Every structure is written in structure tokens, then in C-alpha cells.
Amino acid sequence: MVFRRLREVMTAGIHELIDTFEEPEMMLKQSIREMEAEITKAETTIAKQKTLANKFQGQADEARKLIAKRMGQAQLAIEAGEEELARQALHSKLQYEEQVQHYEKLHAEAERHADELTKQLEEMKERYQLLKDRKQATIAQAEAAKAKEKISHTIANLDCERIISGFERIEAKIMEKENLSKLRNTHESYDVQMTKFEQAQAVEEELKKMKA
Numbered sequence: 001m002v003f004r005r006l007r008e009v010m011t012a013g014i015h016e017l018i019d020t021f022e023e024p025e026m027m028l029k030q031s032i033r034e035m036e037a038e039i040t041k042a043e044t045t046i047a048k049q050k051t052l053a054n055k056f057q058g059q060a061d062e063a064r065k066l067i068a069k070r071m072g073q074a075q076l077a078i079e080a081g082e083e084e085l086a087r088q089a090l091h092s093k094l095q096y097e098e099q100v101q102h103y104e105k106l107h108a109e110a111e112r113h114a115d116e117l118t119k120q121l122e123e124m125k126e127r128y129q130l131l132k133d134r135k136q137a138t139i140a141q142a143e144a145a146k147a148k149e150k151i152s153h154t155i156a157n158l159d160c161e162r163i164i165s166g167f168e169r170i171e172a173k174i175m176e177k178e179n180l181s182k183l184r185n186t187h188e189s190y191d192v193q194m195t196k197f198e199q200a201q202a203v204e205e206e207l208k209k210m211k212a
Contacts, residue, residue, distance in 0.1 A: 028135050035128050039121070046117045053110035060103035063096045070096065 074089035 032132055042121050046114055049110055049114035053107050053114060056103045056107035056110060060100050063099040067093050067096045
């Protein structure tokens, strides 16, 4: 159950990221936190299984000690001529032998279960670490896709004709100002030339008067 939930969390986290790019970093961090929580639960389950296996092993060892004890008691009873006590001791010995087999079977099952869970957990940790290592690359890819989508949306909504028309109006105004500036400069040049001509004429008139 724990590992099924861990797989669901890991799969759901990736699918959720694929479905939407709104907050990729936040979503990845949330998925990683959920994975970490499930891994912790799995580690706790494995620890309990190992504790249970150790408990069964201890019970089997205790039963073995009691087998040896009952065997010794049966031997003493026979030597003392107490066959009935010997029978009771041997009967108890057989019961403890059955317990040893039972606890050893439980111990083996608990160990096998713990080993299987440990192997699955290691596989999950490897996948989790791989996803964690790829987090930044995945975020970058998601952000790039988001930016591309925004650019495409912006381009699709651009009023190209209006923009081009605006540029043409601006260019026309600039050309109009340039032409006015050239015309103004031409007028100014003509005025300067006329002034110089008039000044030259005045100088010549003065010279004539001085010579007369």
C-alpha cells in the first residue's frame, strides 16, 4: 500500500506538471515534498517489519532454550523413576519444538517481506533522486514553454496594419520637417547673399563719391 501510494504521488506530480505550466517550481517542490513524506512512511514500515522479524527470532531462540530445559528435566525424571513427569516434560518439549518451527516461519516471512520492501524502496529512491536532480531542467523547460506561449499569443493579437500605418505617419512627418528645414535654409542663404550684394553696392557708391 505504501509503495503504491508513492508511485501514485510520483506519477501524479509529473502529470500535473505536464497539464499546466502556471507554477512549475511550486508544483515540483510540492511533489517532491509528497514523495519525501511517502518515502519516510515506507522506511517506517520496513523498520517495523525488521523489528517484528527480530521479535520472532527471539521467541524462537527462547523456545529452543525451553526445549533443552525440558529435555534435561525428562532425563532427570527418568533417572529418578518418575516416568509420568518424564512424559510431561517430553510433551512440553514437543510443544516448544512446534513453537520453534512456527516462529522460524514467521521470522523468515518477515525478513523476506522486509527485504522486498527495502528493494522497492531503493528503486523508488533512485527514481525520486533522478526527478529531484532534473528539477531545475524541468522548471527551465516549463518556463521556456510558458514564455513561448506568451510570445505566440502576443504576436497573434498584434494589429500589424495599425502599427505599420503608424510608422508611415511618423515617417511622413519627419520628411515634412526635413523639407521645411531645407526650404528655410534656402531662404536664409538668399537673404545673406542679397545683404552682401547691397553692402558691396554701397561700398562702390562711396568710392565713386570720394573720387569725384
